[in-house]
Amino acid sequence: MTGMENGVPHATTVSSFSSLSLTPTYAQVILDVSSRLLGVVERTKRLGINLLADHQKEIGTTCAGKGLDKLRDVTWRESAGLPEIADCAGWLACEATELIHVGDHKIVVARPLEIRSSDRAPLLYHRAEFRRIGESA
Ligand SMILES: Cc1cc2nc3c(=O)[nH]c(=O)nc-3n(C[C@H](O)[C@H](O)[C@H](O)COP(=O)(O)O)c2cc1C
Structure with missing residues (x-):
């Protein structure tokens, strides 16, 4: 997941992305209240969802x-004012319409402004490791 504040790109790995509503279309991401990117999303009301492909572990x-500049060695471009990582399996630029505080996390309700998909296979996370589809655990 990516964000942009004052021209500075931010990124955080999340597995909590999922669809939320079909009509109208909404997605969701759930972030720890200690996440630096959550602060960026709260202030800018924007988030980018980059579905990593299986070569992007x-x-x-x-x-x-942790830290700033996590995209230092990553190829990305600006789309809808957000960092879009190159060669991903999918991309959504979203407006954060609601943030719902539950325990030590916040549910970010995301309204897509742009959606793109590619033929690339997605990266999986299983048994504490990034994996490809079909790879045995
Ligand atoms: C596979 C994987 C999935 C993760 N999913 C989430 C998630 O859904 N929400 C979250 O807040 N952190 C998640 N994390 C942890 C964050 O990536 C991590 O805490 C990160 O350092 C937060 O960075 P930030 O403070 O710059 O936002 C995940 C980590 C991994 C490896």
């Missing part, structure tokens, strides 16, 4: 870390 690992 390094990006998933890097963005699960």
